[in-house]
Amino acid sequence: xxxxxxxxxxSILSGDDEAFSTLVQRYQKSVHxxxxxxxxxxxxxxxxxxxxxxxxxxxxxxxxNPHQFAxxxxxxxxxxxxxxxxxxxxxxxxxxxxxxxxxxxxxxxHYILEQREREAGERRHEIVKQLLEKLPESERTVVTLYYLxxxxxxxxxxxxxxxxxxxxxxxxRARERLQASDERLINETLGGWQLSNNLLENIMRQVADIKPxxxxxxxxxxxxxxFGAATVLxxxxxxxxxxxxTRFQRPYSFEAQSEPTIEIIEAVIVLETEAKPDMRNQIGQxxxxxxxxxxxxxxxxxxxxxxxxxxxxxxxxSNTAPKVxxxxxxxxxxxxxxxxxxxxxxxxxxxxxxxxxxxxxARAYWSHLVNHLTVRTAGPIDYKTSGAETMADNxxxxxxxxxxxxxRGLERHAKWLSGxxxxxxxLTEELPRVLSQFDYIEANLVTHKLAHVAWNQVFRHGETDxxxxxxxxxxxxxxxxxxxxxxxxxxxxxxxxxxxxxxxETLKETMEKQLGTISLxxxxxxxxxxxxxxxxxxxxxxxxxxxxxxxxxxIPRPENEDYPALFxxxxxxxxxxxxxxxxKELIGYIHCGVDLVTPEQVYLYASASLKPGADIEKVKxxxxxxxxxxxxxxxxxxxxxxxxxVSMELSAPPDITTLMQYKPxxxxxxxxxxxxxxxxxxIEYQYGxxxxxxxxAFADVSAADVADVVNRYLTENRRMTLLLTPQASR
Numbered sequence: 001x002x003x004x005x006x007x008x009x010x011s012i013l014s015g016d017d018e019a020f021s022t023l024v025q026r027y028q029k030s031v032h033x034x035x036x037x038x039x040x041x042x043x044x045x046x047x048x049x050x051x052x053x054x055x056x057x058x059x060x061x062x063x064x065n066p067h068q069f070a071x072x073x074x075x076x077x078x079x080x081x082x083x084x085x086x087x088x089x090x091x092x093x094x095x096x097x098x099x100x101x102x103x104x105x106x107x108x109x110h111y112i113l114e115q116r117e118r119e120a121g122e123r124r125h126e127i128v129k130q131l132l133e134k135l136p137e138s139e140r141t142v143v144t145l146y147y148l149x150x151x152x153x154x155x156x157x158x159x160x161x162x163x164x165x166x167x168x169x170x171x172x173r174a175r176e177r178l179q180a181s182d183e184r185l186i187n188e189t190l191g192g193w194q195l196s197n198n199l200l201e202n203i204m205r206q207v208a209d210i211k212p213x214x215x216x217x218x219x220x221x222x223x224x225x226x227f228g229a230a231t232v233l234x235x236x237x238x239x240x241x242x243x244x245x246t247r248f249q250r251p252y253s254f255e256a257q258s259e260p261t262i263e264i265i266e267a268v269i270v271l272e273t274e275a276k277p278d279m280r281n282q283i284g285q286x287x288x289x290x291x292x293x294x295x296x297x298x299x300x301x302x303x304x305x306x307x308x309x310x311x312x313x314x315x316x317x318s319n320t321a322p323k324v325x326x327x328x329x330x331x332x333x334x335x336x337x338x339x340x341x342x343x344x345x346x347x348x349x350x351x352x353x354x355x356x357x358x359x360x361x362a363r364a365y366w367s368h369l370v371n372h373l374t375v376r377t378a379g380p381i382d383y384k385t386s387g388a389e390t391m392a393d394n395x396x397x398x399x400x401x402x403x404x405x406x407x408r409g410l411e412r413h414a415k416w417l418s419g420x421x422x423x424x425x426x427l428t429e430e431l432p433r434v435l436s437q438f439d440y441i442e443a444n445l446v447t448h449k450l451a452h453v454a455w456n457q458v459f460r461h462g463e464t465d466x467x468x469x470x471x472x473x474x475x476x477x478x479x480x481x482x483x484x485x486x487x488x489x490x491x492x493x494x495x496x497x498x499x500x501x502x503x504x505e506t507l508k509e510t511m512e513k514q515l516g517t518i519s520l521x522x523x524x525x526x527x528x529x530x531x532x533x534x535x536x537x538x539x540x541x542x543x544x545x546x547x548x549x550x551x552x553x554x555i556p557r558p559e560n561e562d563y564p565a566l567f568x569x570x571x572x573x574x575x576x577x578x579x580x581x582x583x584k585e586l587i588g589y590i591h592c593g594v595d596l597v598t599p600e601q602v603y604l605y606a607s608a609s610l611k612p613g614a615d616i617e618k619v620k621x622x623x624x625x626x627x628x629x630x631x632x633x634x635x636x637x638x639x640x641x642x643x644x645x646v647s648m649e650l651s652a653p654p655d656i657t658t659l660m661q662y663k664p665x666x667x668x669x670x671x672x673x674x675x676x677x678x679x680x681x682x683i684e685y686q687y688g689x690x691x692x693x694x695x696x697a698f699a700d701v702s703a704a705d706v707a708d709v710v711n712r713y714l715t716e717n718r719r720m721t722l723l724l725t726p727q728a729s730r
Contacts (some may be wrong), residue, residue: 009066012057021204024053027070029150030159031077032195037132037144038081042553046196048084051078053203058210064652070159071696078699080723117302136704138561142167155588160700163693269466310659321655322676326684329516332492333417337507338499338653338677346406346500347674351685352415353493353525355393356452357598361461361525363483364453365468366475369434370484371395376426376446378415386412392452393597395488400553400674403501410514413496416487418518422481431472438469442459442545443495445588445609451548452596452607454724459542459552460528460598465727466542497681499674525599536720546588547610548724549619551715552596552603559690563594564698565705566713568643569630570604572706575638577606583622586614590623597686605715615721630710636703643701650687650695653680 005026011019035045055076089221132140145156155168160167166218230522322338329335354367368390375381375388375397385405387398397416399409441447450468495513498507555566574592579581583590590608595602606623610616629635653676663672685696 005069006066009060009069012060017204020053020057020207020611021200023069024200024203027073028053028195028199030070030145030155031073033145033151034074034077034141034159035081035210037141038078044084045198048077048080048198048357049195050203050206054206054210055080057142057207061503067481068692071699074159076697086605089212103129103703121356135174135177136702136708138700138702138705139170139177141700143174146171160696163561165499169561202652208653214716235612236374239322255279279453321651322499322680323504324653324680327508329512331516331518331520332494333515333518333520334495334684335511336495336497336681337502337504338497338680339504339507340499340501340656340673343501343673345670345673346401346403346409346498346502348401348406348409348413348498348676349678349681350397350416351489351495351497351681352395352397352488353393353396354488355391356449357392357456357460357596358487358525359453359456360487361457361463362467362471363526364457364463364466364471365434365450366472366480366483367395368453369431369472369475370480370488371397372430373422373426373480374416374484375489376423376430378412385409390449391682392595396678396681398678399696400670406500406502407510407514410511414514414518417494417515418486419489422477422484424477427477427480434472435469445546445611447546447609448543448589448591448607450542450544451550451609451722451724454540454542454544454548455550455552455596455722457600458538458722459534459720460530462529462531462534464538464540466540466724467503469543482692487523488625489518489520490523490525494520495681495685497678497684499680528598528600538721538722539725542724543727544724545726546724547614547616547726548608549610549616550605550607550722550724551620551623552605552720552722553718554720555594555604555713556689557602558694561697562644562709562713564646564694564701565709566604567594567698568646568701569706569714571642572630572638573627576629577608577623580622580626583608583619583626586611586619586622595686603720620721627710627714630714632708633703633707636706639701639703639706643698647698649693650683650691650698 001703005023006018008023012023028049032045032049035044035052039045041050056073063069116307132143135143141160142156145151145159146153151159153171154164157164157167162276278328315361325337325339327335327337356365356367358581359365359367371388371390375386378386385400387400389396389398390535397413399406399412441450454466455466498511498512555563570592574590578591588609588611590604592604592608593606596603596605608619608623610619656673656676659672659676660669663669683691
């Protein structure tokens with residue numbers, strides 16, 4: 001029986017070069033097909049194929065996960081192609097420059113015949129290239145690998161990190177776009193190409209002279225995660241979708257005064273931190289503007305973020321990269337552990353399904369108040385260790401401690417998850433703190449979370465007059481507790497992320513004892529009761545003294561093949577909106593993302609708070625104008641860099657040593673450390689078992705893919721708008 005990749009890799013690392021020969025034979029056509037798709041020349045693609053395997057052999061000891069060997073080859077090949085294109089295609093020798101001696105070896109007739117055959121072959125290749133150029137990038141790659149690489153749909157899926165169903169779908173769509181005669185020409189032309197007989201021999205001859213490198217534990221030459229004024233990749237890639245998740249401050253701090261905006265200029269990311277407030281909950285402490293702000297100064301710093309690199313495996317193999325393990329407790333609670341050897345910090349974060357856009361009818365903002373009260377149930381608040389945050393479709397409960405206190409942290413989480421009764425004292429103390437946030441939010445025009453709350457009430461429950469202040473003020477203690485009991489802790493919907501220096505086996509055993517006995521029952525989120533005929537453009541009033549505009553578009557869930565391109569589109573749209581001078585004159589802050597997730601649907605959205613007196617029609621018009629360029633592939637030049645960076649961000653948590661080397665001076669190390677746990681926990685909670693496939697799928701997103709999904713999903717007939725205006729009584 002043929003050995004699988006894992007067995008072969010172990011044999012190679014044990015000194016068996018013949019096993020590497022087997023790997024070369026297994027993947028050489030796939031690598032060559034990808035290289036040809038990238039650079040368009042068969043012969044130079046062979047050179048890149050050879051270099052790919054030589055690099056793979058040299059760096060094989062640094063590959064942390066042998067299961068990802070095929071995808072790793074893809075990354076190496078892609079980068080070698082990028083380098084080749086950057087240096088421009090080498091000058092190709094014309095046929096007229098052939099040496100006289102070479103021609104003399106042939107009869108004149110034979111020479112002419114070869115010339116004609118070669119020219120005919122080149123014409124066929126050019127026609128095939130033109131036919132493939134008509135296809136979107138993702139379909140073009142699949143067709144090339146299928147016919148030139150002679151790969152099955154299953155093998156292509158493994159190579160690209162995409163499901164077989166997705167590959168089959170892309171291949172089918174490509175065939176539908178092509179005429180039958182065109183497909184036959186592609187099949188005959190690409191299928192008839194044979195690699196040089198001596199390719200394998202050349203590779204193995206050079207392999208004999210290569211000494212494999214040892215896994216690197218030092219700082220990479222160009223780290224993929226660079227930290228300047230903020231966590232660059234987290235803020236750029238995921239922060240643009242989860243706008244309140246990734247900030248360099250205490251994860252639950254409501255008081256932070258900075259909101260990052262990002263400008264991409266080719267390979268350089270410029271972070272400009274403007275003085276704008278963030279809307280986090282610091283449980284147990286009223287929000288006082290400007291007091292104890294964790295980030296108060298304006299920062300402008302440039303850092304370099306490369307596209308996916310062959311150095312990527314080195315980083316993942318670092319001794320300070322968190323070791324990720326996953327397990328499930330007996331009661332169904334999922335746990336992801338980021339073990340960092342020799343660390344004394346320990347952060348524990350629970351993710352639960354009740355959030356701002358899952359609240360029930362006339363229960364606006366109840367999830368936020370329930371969040372406060374839940375944290376209070378464990379006893380007096382220790383502001384340095386306990387906190388929480390309410391997001392669009394989930395809430396998080398935090399404990400931040402160390403290797404001496406982490407078991408107390410588990411005790412707190414056990415109390416939070418076990419449904420301890422709320423107390424009248426807790427409601428008396430927490431309600432004013434929640435209400436105190438409204439004035440600060442209004443004054444600083446950061447009404448985006450509140451807009452999510454109102455959007456839920458309008459589009460899921462048919463409400464048109466949203467009472468958030470009044471709604472939570474009138475809520476009775478027994479109602480809030482019953483609401484918590486019905487919806488907060490649901491079977492199979494609880495995730496804990498633990499980061500720090502607790503040994504995984506010790507952690508698992510202790511968590512099973514403290515959390516595994518909690519009884520989780522089948523529960524559901526408040527159901528949508530929206531009227532059957534709901535107009536897609538809505539006006540509503542709310543008890544918030546800010547005018548706010550949202551537009552949303554229903555999109556597929558993350559398992560769908562179009563999701564990565566839509567995610568990237570939301571990032572590009574946000575970058576365009578946040579940098580636009582016209583919008584800055586009209587709005588306080590704008591955000592675009594894909595984290596508006598209801599039990600029924602996922603939405604891509606733009607959300608903007610308006611300055612007093614701003615013309616709403618001008619705001620609507622300008623937001624639409626800034627989306628239009630995304631409909632043309634030639635305008636989406638930033639897509640490859642962003643897509644590759646997102647792919648890497650989703651592949652593994654960042655190296656801790658590298659993170660700390662790029663730490664801003666005013667940010668404590670433990671906050672950066674805990675932020676890694678907060679961010680990775682959110683990724684795991686949202687994407688779960690689909691994470692590896694999604695990370696690989698992002699790497700394959702192209703400018704054409706983004707244009708394609710924008711034209712199909714972000715259309716006028718799919719757009720839903722909501723204009724929120726202050727109630728007259730306000």
